[in-house]
Amino acid sequence: MHILAATDFSTRSQRAVRRAGLLARDNGAEITLLHVVDDDQPQDLVALERREAERILGEQIGAIAELHGLRSHALVIAGDPFDGILRAAASTRAGLVVVGAHRKQLLRDIVVGTTVERVIRTGPFPVLMVNREVDQPYRTALAAVDMSEPSLNAIKAGMALGLPGRSRLALVHAFLPLAKGKLSYAGLSRETIEEYVADARVRATKELISFLDANGLDDHGQSIRIEEGAPIEVIAAVVEQLKPDVLIIGTRGRSGIAKVLLGSVTEEVLRSLDVDILAVPPLR
Structure with a gap:
């Protein structure tokens, strides 16, 4: 397995690199530290920043305790940050990309x-988006499950990465009783x-248990929370109550204009919750 840790040399990125080191150690994985240099500037400046980034990455590999003894590599790419991360992940055949929490720039984000x-x-x-300080391996995890293929894939990916062992994995499922509002409007007691x-x-409980049973996830002692409400509200409330080390959530593939519009549960989770988040895309 190969882990790619993207860094812009900020404190946020430092946490991501350290977490990536712990995960690489637990999984016997190689790790590549990536820095993307902005190529929208004079080429002599790009070359200068590349050399400086290579120097800093080399120093970090030697200085960060969580990287000691690992098979670690430095990689510098010129380009747009998100495209550079994708190109680096593809070239290293990464099984996981680790990044620091983003800076909130409201207008640009929207x-x-x-x-x-x-x-x-x-x-x-x-x-894996790292929000919190790194002081030990993950001990507890919470996975959001909506009985879809993406949520199942996310749970299995989290388990494969050891985030954490199954006995310390809790599941949360949100349900909405659709006729509740109509009953209230009709004046029922x-x-x-x-x-x-x-x-x-x-x-909802029976359906979830059947879903877990059909996919081999019913016999490992996970605690299950089934709560009424919209998914983001339920997930946020359970994160606050259980305080897991990491939240696991699946994403749904979208295309065209949908890619630049807000509204998915995953995007709301990424923007609003102060917890490390593993976001797993659909199988392709």
């Missing part, structure tokens, strides 16, 4: 999305509405 989001939207690689919601929860 129009084109962050580098992290663009890598996730357009690439086939699992992407609170008890009747609560009974309807309880029945919907039971149905």
Whole structure:
């Protein structure tokens, strides 16, 4: 396995490199540290920045404790950050891309999305966005499951990466009792509405257990949270309650104009939650 850790030499990126080192150690993986130099400037300046970046990457490989003893490589590419990350991931055949949390630039984010989001939207690689300080390997994980192929793929990818072992993986599923609003509007009693919601929860629970059973995920002691509400609200609430080390979530492939519009659960999670997030694209 090969892990690609992208860095712009910021504190955010430093956390990503350290986390990538811990994961490489746990998985017996090679690791490549990548820096992308902006090529929209005079070529002599590009060449100067490339040399300086190569020097800094070499120093980091020698100085960062989490990289000691690993098969580590430095790589500098010129281009746009998100395209450079995708090209580097493809050339190294990376099984995981690790990046630091993005800087929030509201107007630009709304129009084109962050580098992290663009890598996730357009690439086939699992992407781990590191938000928190790194002090130990991951111990607990929370996976969002909506009984779709992408969510199943994300759970399996997280398990394959050891994020973490199955006995410490919790699952969260959001359900929406669609007729609840109509029942309230019709003036039915609170008890009747609560009974309807309880029945919907039971149905959702049975469907989720059947889904897990059909995909071989039902016999490893994961805790399961089934909560009423919109997915982003439920995920955020359970993250706050359980405080997992990492959140695992699948993404759905989109094309055309959909790629530059906000609204997916994954994008909302990436923008709003202060937790490390593994985003896994659909199988292609």
